Amino acid sequence: MKKESKMWRDNLRGIFYIALKDIKTYYFKPPAVSWGIVFPITWILAFYLRNPGSFEELVPGLIAMTILFSTTAAEAVVINFELRLGSLERLLLAPISLSAVLLGKVLGGVIFGFAMTTVVTIGSIIVLGLHPNFIYLILIIIPSLLVFSSLGALLCVLVKEVFEAQTLLNLPRFLMIFLSGVVYPVSKMPLVLRYLSYVLPLTYTVDGLKFSFSDSSNKTILPYALILIGFFLIFIFPAVKLLSKKFE
Amino acid sequence: MENIIDVKKLTKRFGSFTAVDEISFEVKSGEVFGFLGPNGAGKTTTIRMLTGLSKPSGGSASILGFDIQSEIIKVKKLIGVVPEISNLYDELSAFDNLLFMAQLYGVPRTQRRKNAEELLKTFRLYERKDSLFRTFSRGMKRALTIAAALIHKPKILFLDEPTVGLDVVAARSLRNLISNFRRQGTTIFLTTHYLEEADLLCDRVAILVKGKVLTIDTPNALKAETNKKSLEEVFMKITGLEPEVLAIEKGK
Numbered sequence: 441m442k443k444e445s446k447m448w449r450d451n452l453r454g455i456f457y458i459a460l461k462d463i464k465t466y467y468f469k470p471p472a473v474s475w476g477i478v479f480p481i482t483w484i485l486a487f488y489l490r491n492p493g494s495f496e497e498l499v500p501g502l503i504a505m506t507i508l509f510s511t512t513a514a515e516a517v518v519i520n521f522e523l524r525l526g527s528l529e530r531l532l533l534a535p536i537s538l539s540a541v542l543l544g545k546v547l548g549g550v551i552f553g554f555a556m557t558t559v560v561t562i563g564s565i566i567v568l569g570l571h572p573n574f575i576y577l578i579l580i581i582i583p584s585l586l587v588f589s590s591l592g593a594l595l596c597v598l599v600k601e602v603f604e605a606q607t608l609l610n611l612p613r614f615l616m617i618f619l620s621g622v623v624y625p626v627s628k629m630p631l632v633l634r635y636l637s638y639v640l641p642l643t644y645t646v647d648g649l650k651f652s653f654s655d656s657s658n659k660t661i662l663p664y665a666l667i668l669i670g671f672f673l674i675f676i677f678p679a680v681k682l683l684s685k686k687f688e
Numbered sequence: 689m690e691n692i693i694d695v696k697k698l699t700k701r702f703g704s705f706t707a708v709d710e711i712s713f714e715v716k717s718g719e720v721f722g723f724l725g726p727n728g729a730g731k732t733t734t735i736r737m738l739t740g741l742s743k744p745s746g747g748s749a750s751i752l753g754f755d756i757q758s759e760i761i762k763v764k765k766l767i768g769v770v771p772e773i774s775n776l777y778d779e780l781s782a783f784d785n786l787l788f789m790a791q792l793y794g795v796p797r798t799q800r801r802k803n804a805e806e807l808l809k810t811f812r813l814y815e816r817k818d819s820l821f822r823t824f825s826r827g828m829k830r831a832l833t834i835a836a837a838l839i840h841k842p843k844i845l846f847l848d849e850p851t852v853g854l855d856v857v858a859a860r861s862l863r864n865l866i867s868n869f870r871r872q873g874t875t876i877f878l879t880t881h882y883l884e885e886a887d888l889l890c891d892r893v894a895i896l897v898k899g900k901v902l903t904i905d906t907p908n909a910l911k912a913e914t915n916k917k918s919l920e921e922v923f924m925k926i927t928g929l930e931p932e933v934l935a936i937e938k939g940k
Binding site for chain 2: 447450453454457458461464465466525526527529530531532533534535536537687688
């Protein structure tokens with residue numbers, strides 16, 4: 441029992457310091473910041489200018505895009521670049537599990553994503569004078585950050601090169617922007633696309649965020665949060681398995 | 689002296705190719721053990737298995753009594769590994785790289801800075817402690833990579849081709865450091881292409897060809913046994929490369 445708790449402590453320490461190192465080394469650098477925050481704002485502004493209406497309606501989409509892009513902003517570098525340089529092996533030589541190494545990588549994306557999302561969310565609330573349910577917001581944002589950071593990790597361990605990872609990451613990113621209700625409501629989509637949107641995690645992030653910004657006192661946010669946690673588990677387990685296969 | 693590394697019929701297969709073929713050997717406490725062989729002999733694959741980076745296909749090995757498969761986390765706490773490439777973090781300073789390694793290995797908070805500063809002084813890098821790793825010369829990068837492997841004061845140090853690509857001065861200084869660690873009682877598992885280096889540093893050497901250990905003994909015993917003057921000549925004879933080299937020399 442004591443040995444197991446020591447192992448857990450070692451792994452948790454590893455996860456924390458790997459995330460901290462990645463944040464210091466790769467995140468909060470101009471490319472990651474521009475990809476994580478400037479890109480979603482530009483997109484939303486472009487949609488708004490093309491079809492001006494209520495900007496408030498676009499806020500959940502803006503926050504969802506910020507979550508999606510900021511968590512995956514540097515993952516190709518954090519995983520594939522380190523794999524190529526051999527620095528990831530350096531982490532695997534440490535007395536922590538391979539799952540802890542990958543979770544450290546995921547946590548780096550989550551922390552950076554949380555910082556970027558907080559800026560966008562608080563900024564939108566102040567500028568537009570919105571009154572969201574903050575507990576609901578947290579219950580959607582945190583699992584979403586985990587989902588997209590682990591999705592990024594999964595796609596990155598599938599390939600070898602940084603450019604391959606970036607290309608592969610763009611596929612679900614752009615698919616989700618158009619099919620998850622970020623700018624166009626899912627309810628107005630053709631039936632086939634509507635069904636497709638239900639298997640995309642961003643749909644639940646956008647719906648959950650819309651829910652948090654609406655008068656929703658008679659409903660619960662829990663199903664959205666649970667579905668997002670489910671997506672996180674679906675992405676993280678194969679990511680660990682695939683990374684471990686690379687070192688067999 | 690007690691056996692600190694115990695390898696029994698260790699095997700690694702990649703599909704139908706056998707990279708390491710049922711090798712067995714022991715490394716004694718406090719010795720410098722040289723693992724020699726031509727390219728592709730299986731030296732790095734063996735190190736990767738012993739350090740938990742790769743899973744064996746067969747056989748077993750233990751380090752300080754801990755099994756490398758079922759107790760690898762315990763093994764990792766006791767070993768330091770210097771891979772063939774200097775793989776620290778370009779965007780971190782020398783000091784931050786060592787500090788990160790200390791954090792990762794669970795060095796007590798009060799010891800982290802002290803260990804890092806001591807190692808920077810030992811490797812004559814203290815003046816450059818705040819410089820980014822990417823600004824270092826190849827020799828300095830190598831030195832810092834070795835320092836990083838020593839941050840948690842390991843009992844065994846695995847060095848994979850430590851002097852490859854270094855100039856004469858840097859290589860010599862590194863060899864002196866290795867000798868110092870040996871004097872301090874650290875067990876060293878060394879792979880190298882440089883046979884003079886192995887002759888100079890190693891208490892015993894194993895010669896590996898095509899994944900098989902052909903012989904293990906002290907450099908002097910091997911020289912006496914084969915009636916050769918240098919470890920290089922011994923290596924040529926044992927690996928069967930001698931006729932090839934003689935033919936090349938005749939061609940001259």
